[in-house]
Amino acid sequence: MHELLLFGQVPEVRCLQVMNVLAGITAMQPQRVIERHLIYKPTVGLQERGPKVGGTQEIAPEKRRTQQAAQNTELNFVQLVQGLEETDFGPPTDGTAKETKPWRMEFADLPEAGRKAIASRLTSTTDIKGGDPDSYMKGLGYSYVDEYILDGHRFINKNTILLLHRIIRLPSPTDSSKLLDRELPALDTLKPVDPSGAHLLHASIRLSDGSKTELLLQGTTELQAMQKMLKGVVDLVVPDRLSLDTRAR
Amino acid sequence: MSTTNAIPPAIRHLDTLRQRLQQLSQNLNAARYELTTTPLDDLPPLATLTTTVSLLYTQLLALMNTLRSEEVKEQLGYMHPHPLPGYPVQQHAIILQELLRRKMGVEGEGWVEEGRRAGEGVGMLEDGHQGADGEVDVDADDAGKTRALSVEQLRELWQWAAPAQNEVARQVIFGEDEDEEEEGEDEEDETGEDEEDETGEDEGGDEVMEDVGSAAAKKANIVPATPARPMMKLDDVLRFVSTGREPPVTV
Numbered sequence: 196m197h198e199l200l201l202f203g204q205v206p207e208v209r210c211l212q213v214m215n216v217l218a219g220i221t222a223m224q225p226q227r228v229i230e231r232h233l234i235y236k237p238t239v240g241l242q243e244r245g246p247k248v249g250g251t252q253e254i255a256p257e258k259r260r261t262q263q264a265a266q267n268t269e270l271n272f273v274q275l276v277q278g279l280e281e282t283d284f285g286p287p288t289d290g291t292a293k294e295t296k297p298w299r300m301e302f303a304d305l306p307e308a309g310r311k312a313i314a315s316r317l318t319s320t321t322d323i324k325g326g327d328p329d330s331y332m333k334g335l336g337y338s339y340v341d342e343y344i345l346d347g348h349r350f351i352n353k354n355t356i357l358l359l360h361r362i363i364r365l366p367s368p369t370d371s372s373k374l375l376d377r378e379l380p381a382l383d384t385l386k387p388v389d390p391s392g393a394h395l396l397h398a399s400i401r402l403s404d405g406s407k408t409e410l411l412l413q414g415t416t417e418l419q420a421m422q423k424m425l426k427g428v429v430d431l432v433v434p435d436r437l438s439l440d441t442r443a444r
Numbered sequence: 445m446s447t448t449n450a451i452p453p454a455i456r457h458l459d460t461l462r463q464r465l466q467q468l469s470q471n472l473n474a475a476r477y478e479l480t481t482t483p484l485d486d487l488p489p490l491a492t493l494t495t496t497v498s499l500l501y502t503q504l505l506a507l508m509n510t511l512r513s514e515e516v517k518e519q520l521g522y523m524h525p526h527p528l529p530g531y532p533v534q535q536h537a538i539i540l541q542e543l544l545r546r547k548m549g550v551e552g553e554g555w556v557e558e559g560r561r562a563g564e565g566v567g568m569l570e571d572g573h574q575g576a577d578g579e580v581d582v583d584a585d586d587a588g589k590t591r592a593l594s595v596e597q598l599r600e601l602w603q604w605a606a607p608a609q610n611e612v613a614r615q616v617i618f619g620e621d622e623d624e625e626e627e628g629e630d631e632e633d634e635t636g637e638d639e640e641d642e643t644g645e646d647e648g649g650d651e652v653m654e655d656v657g658s659a660a661a662k663k664a665n666i667v668p669a670t671p672a673r674p675m676m677k678l679d680d681v682l683r684f685v686s687t688g689r690e691p692p693v694t695v
Contacts, residue, residue, distance in 0.1 A: 202682065204675055204678050206675055232685075234688040272686065272687050272688070303686070340687075340688040341688035342688075343684070343685070362681060362684065362685060388676070388681060388684055388691060389675060389681055389691075390676070391675045391676060393675040393676065395678070432678070434679065434682055435678075435679045435682075438680075438682040438683045438686070439682055440683075440687070441686050441687060
């Protein structure tokens with residue numbers, strides 16, 4: 196899957212106003228979105244890569260090449276994402292154990308170079324149906340780095356997804372064995388990463404196939420139309436490509 | 445020096461005159477263009493107008509000085525246009541006629557006459573005084589009898605002009621600041637009202653929007669953990685989101 200995206204920043208004072216504007220534009224009530232993101236860093240393959248050997252004319256054997264390709268795809272940060280509700284935070288209220296929400300694995304590539312008007316990147320999402328996602332990730336050669344809570348509201352206008360959210364820091368887990376099932380502190384007690392409390396507006400369009408030119412063109416046009424419509428409300432900009440760099444070094 | 449010596453003085457004087465007239469006509473054209481392009485019920489900004497007028501004034505003065513100097517006067521008196529045999533008379537007859545004309549055009553005569561009459565009355569700068577308006581004013585006080593405008597009239601004029609000009613200048617120089625202050629006061633008033641009577645009144649849509657803003661601002665004020673701070677750089681936030689890299693600590 197391909198994602199076309201733009202980012203904007205909204206100071207906390209204006210968040211409510213911007214939310215009203217977005218609700219007006221999209222003609223829908225804001226949908227509350229709370230997600231828990233676990234960032235995993237690849238460990239296998241990093242040491243094996245070594246310095247690049249340049250200038251060789253040698254044709255690499257087919258097997259080695261596929262290995263390299265497999266390695267290269269694995270050298271990005273990957274996230275485990277869990278959709279949550281407000282009731283999932285804080286200690287259990289009525290004694291009943293909280294239902295574990297399903298996890299999914301999300302991957303986003305480095306945005307493509309040379310696109311000026313909007314950013315576009317390759318993404319992929321895999322739903323995890325069962326088992327222990329953390330051990331699965333460990334088995335794939337990834338290790339846990341950090342996690343955060345994405346707290347915000349989602350709007351949909353035609354093909355455009357508008358996600359007004361802020362990033363909240365989660366304290367490091369005390370018990371690494373119960374990483375995924377640990378009790379989350381109450382949402383109010385958590386502090387946002389940006390101390391000013393500003394929200395991000397993530398405007399995106401998902402394409403089923405990024406290699407189809409007409410699809411890419413249509414998506415770009417629609418996203419730019421949204422950018423133009425929101426001009427004066429939120430400045431949607433192309434983020435610095437390297438700030439969305441998910442490659443591990 | 446050698447080059448200026450080589451050129452006959454008559455040519456030199458003509459060239460100076462030509463330059464002065466050219467500059468003047470260029471600037472007059474520019475001023476006229478400026479006036480015609482601005483909307484009908486509006487004038488160009490005062491600063492532009494002042495610059496244009498002072499520029500034109502300087503150039504007119506320079507032209508007048510050139511024409512006044514004895515040498516040039518003498519030289520110009522001697523000058524006669526005489527077309528060379530090679531001049532294409534048939535093609536450029538009109539230009540030739542204009543060149544050979546010794547008398548001024550009817551319009552020009554009218555202007556000169558008008559100017560002369562006005563000049564006789566006011567007698568501005570007649571005695572070699574070429575100074576600012578203030579000096580003229582002083583002169584008017586000294587020898588008001590010979591002026592078209594009596595001392596009384598001049599005083600009246602200045603009494604009207606000084607406050608009027610002052611008002612305009614204040615708008616130009618301090619206008620924005622005053623507006624901003626007023627806006628700030630308005631906002632304060634509004635928030636003050638909101639705090640006083642929380643019931644609120646039915647107001648226009650804009651007001652509702654502002655209420656939202658002020659409500660959020662109030663919320664921000666109430667929560668001590670999030671004081672008003674500059675926003676973190678977008679890149680830093682995104683970097684944390686992508687790879688968990690700690691954003692730089694902002695104080």
